Amino acid sequence: MKRGIGMLFLGLAVGAASLTAHAAQAQCVTFDPVVLSGTFDPFNPSGTTVQTLTITARRPPAVGGKKTQEVDFIYLRRPDTPASLAIVQTSTGGQILENPPGHVLDPNNVNPNEVELNFGGVGQPDVLTFVVTITVPSGADLAAGTTDLFVDQKYFCKRTGGAADESGVVPNSLDIRINVLSALQASFVGPALDFGEIGALTTAALPSTPNSVKQRTGNVRVASSGPYSVALTSANQFRMTYPGGNLGTANQRIPYQLDFLGQTRTTASPTFSTVTCQRAGLSGQYLAITPTLLEGGAGKAPAPNYQDILTVTVTPLAVPPATTPVACM
Helix, strand or coil: CCCCEEEEEEEEEECCCCCCCCCCCCCCCEECCEEEEEEECCCCCCCCEEEEEEEEEECCCCECCECEEEEEEEEECCCCCCCCCEEEECCCCEECEECCCCCCCCCCCCCCCCEEEECCCCCCCCEEEEEEEEEECCCCCCCCEEEEEEEEEEEEEEECCCCCCEEEEEEEEEEEEEEECCCEEEEEECCCEEEEECCCCCCCCHHHCCHHHHECCEEEEEEECCCEEEEEEECCCCEEECCCCCCCCHHHCEEEEEEECCEEECCCCCCCCCEEECCCEEEEEEEEEEEEECCCCCCCCCCCCEEEEEEEEEEECCCCCCCCCECCC
16 A cells, blocks of 8 residues: 655636836927826736827027927937837837847938927927827836836937027937836736655654655746735645545654745744745746755555645735835745
């Protein structure tokens, strides 16, 4: 008769939540931040956000009686800009967000892929607007909260009063604000935490028993847009028994220790302290969970399925969380 096949069943519980920002300035023209309405869910496969917005451009006050008269520009992606973020000038249908260095600007000819603003003379209004359509792709790896997507500006500037023309690139010229849901996905990755047949394994032999026999390791994979908390419970307080077995009877239980997120838990110390983790990002991170036998199956009541049930609860947190997050792995 088989005597103690030890197995741990791992349950995962997942929850959901919601959520802060900055501005930028250029020498030739500045732009007010634009705010996308609604909430972006990076885990929604059909969650692409497409919105048409008006951008307000302002020319700085006169210096020495001279102001910006005309500006011709495009926007440039930054290293942290989502690759498929798109900004289209609505009036022309032209893409005005490019990878650096961008195309060579041609201020003397109309180009649908450039924005051309003419403020006029010194006495004319210092504010102009233009309309764009902004697309934030589904699956963009954005941090939870009010996230600022900054893009640079490549420009050619003409000034009033015979001042010299100017060209260049202004970092962080436009701030696109988007509210990102604090959400996550979690799953168990790896083989079952199954010790197999341990009926012949004695407790006395455990110190010299290789880890391949007395220890198992799996991973909880977490992908998240924001910080998250991790809690863990054991149905039998880190002891395996069989259906109908009595945990109070020594030969009907097999204790083990569990190592998870820097904590070691046993029947003597069963309370797992909830951990607040830094955002995992959409690529995810793996949290190793490792049970190790403290007793063998020899001398235990014969049964085919000694087991315990572990429950790991992973919950997304609002931004900022009440507890400082730590790096989890």
